[in-house]
Amino acid sequence: MKNCSICKTARALVKIPSTLEPSCKECFFLQLETKVHNTITLNKLFKRGDKVAIAVSGGKDSTVLAHVMTTLNKRYDYGLDLFLLSIDEGITGYRDDSLLTVQRNREEYGIPLKILSYQDLYGWTMDKIVAQIGLKNNCTFCGVFRRQALDRGALLLNVNHIVTGHNADDIAETVLMNIMRGDFSRLSRCTQIQTATDQTIPRSKPFKYIYEKEIVMYAYFKKLDYFSTECIYSPNAYRGYARTFLKDLERISTTSILDIIQSGESYQSNVEVKLNQEVEGKVIVGNCERCGYMSSNKLCKACVLLEGLNRGLPKLGIANESKIRKQHGEIKTPAIQNFKQLSIDREIKSPSLN
Numbered sequence: 001m002k003n004c005s006i007c008k009t010a011r012a013l014v015k016i017p018s019t020l021e022p023s024c025k026e027c028f029f030l031q032l033e034t035k036v037h038n039t040i041t042l043n044k045l046f047k048r049g050d051k052v053a054i055a056v057s058g059g060k061d062s063t064v065l066a067h068v069m070t071t072l073n074k075r076y077d078y079g080l081d082l083f084l085l086s087i088d089e090g091i092t093g094y095r096d097d098s099l100l101t102v103q104r105n106r107e108e109y110g111i112p113l114k115i116l117s118y119q120d121l122y123g124w125t126m127d128k129i130v131a132q133i134g135l136k137n138n139c140t141f142c143g144v145f146r147r148q149a150l151d152r153g154a155l156l157l158n159v160n161h162i163v164t165g166h167n168a169d170d171i172a173e174t175v176l177m178n179i180m181r182g183d184f185s186r187l188s189r190c191t192q193i194q195t196a197t198d199q200t201i202p203r204s205k206p207f208k209y210i211y212e213k214e215i216v217m218y219a220y221f222k223k224l225d226y227f228s229t230e231c232i233y234s235p236n237a238y239r240g241y242a243r244t245f246l247k248d249l250e251r252i253s254t255t256s257i258l259d260i261i262q263s264g265e266s267y268q269s270n271v272e273v274k275l276n277q278e279v280e281g282k283v284i285v286g287n288c289e290r291c292g293y294m295s296s297n298k299l300c301k302a303c304v305l306l307e308g309l310n311r312g313l314p315k316l317g318i319a320n321e322s323k324i325r326k327q328h329g330e331i332k333t334p335a336i337q338n339f340k341q342l343s344i345d346r347e348i349k350s351p352s353l354n
């Protein structure tokens with residue numbers, strides 16, 4: 001291979017996936033880190049003194065994210081207080097192993113770690129949920145529960161920001177899926193680098209413009225300790241189609257991933273977002289009557305899903321809520337603990353804290 005196209009002196013060892021330029025290892029590391037730094041500063045993701053939870057699963061993306069966030073915080077003196085936050089979904093042979101990786105990374109970076117489990121939060125593990133509902137739709141339960149679990153963990157850690165390892169491929173896939181489904185409401189939101197409401201902690205994606213291939217190469221050449229097995233319950237066929245299509249496009253044009261993200265960003269939704277109630281032009285998001293979590297309905301999605309599980313009617317939350325309510329009457333089982341009270345007053349028992 002030729003000399004590095006960046007420093008011009010060292011021998012090139014890799015081709016940068018997003019540009020196909022030959023690069024030495026050191027320049028490759030630096031260009032990825034600089035790209036993330038530029039994403040952070042241009043989008044003003046953080047301010048000095050912010051307490052930031054890095055959502056870590058032990059997988060490649062979040063392991064690299066923890067490494068890069070730690071590196072940039074030191075290099076550019078961001079002044080951030082970093083924490084690791086993991087959710088144990090209760091998937092035997094998968095998450096238990098990947099969490100061991102997280103524990104080792106905690107030692108390596110010297111960052112406090114908090115682990116919350118679905119079992120403690122909801123009384124259900126994904127193993128138990130899949131035993132009841134089968135593989136189909138299990139990702140819906142997992143996704144809804146994880147979103148809330150991360151918010152709960154962030155409240156317990158008393159942080160004011162969460163970052164996740166979603167990368168450019170993930171976002172481009174989501175754009176494609178929303179187009180294929182005709183979900184224009186989600187399409188208009190899915191490329192946002194940061195999501196925040198009055199009621200939730202801001203959540204950002206510093207890897208929004210980093211290709212998955214770059215993350216894999218970074219982890220490999222840095223010899224980072226990560227867990228590389230795919231989730232055993234992840235039959236997400238629809239995302240699989242989008243992924244295959246994206247990989248085919250990438251072979252034709254390296255910029256296709258960024259092009260798709262840009263298309264998503266430029267999209268202006270003409271479709272009214274019906275998730276929130278609009279009153280006199282002001283968006284009102286209420287709280288779940290049962291657990292206190294942000295919700296524009298009486299019950300949040302997680303409580304509806306839990307209700308279904310606890311009543312042996314797991315399709316309750318999957319199908320159209322109002323239709324099901326008509327069939328089964330109003331949901332009346334006792335509330336799980338109030339979300340805010342739970343998070344502030346009571347330390348949740350978790351397998352390994354700090």
Ligand SMILES: Nc1ncnc2c1ncn2[C@@H]1O[C@H](COP(=O)(O)OP(=O)(O)OP(=O)(O)O)[C@@H](O)[C@H]1O
Nearest residue numbers: 055056057059060061062063085086087164165166
């Ligand atoms: N169990 C978990 N605990 C904490 N954060 C999680 C967990 N699962 C996912 N996340 C966060 O959400 C991001 C996207 O998750 P996704 O399930 O798409 O996994 P992924 O793309 O394989 O990422 P990773 O390689 O980090 O596992 C992760 O990078 C991480 O920041």
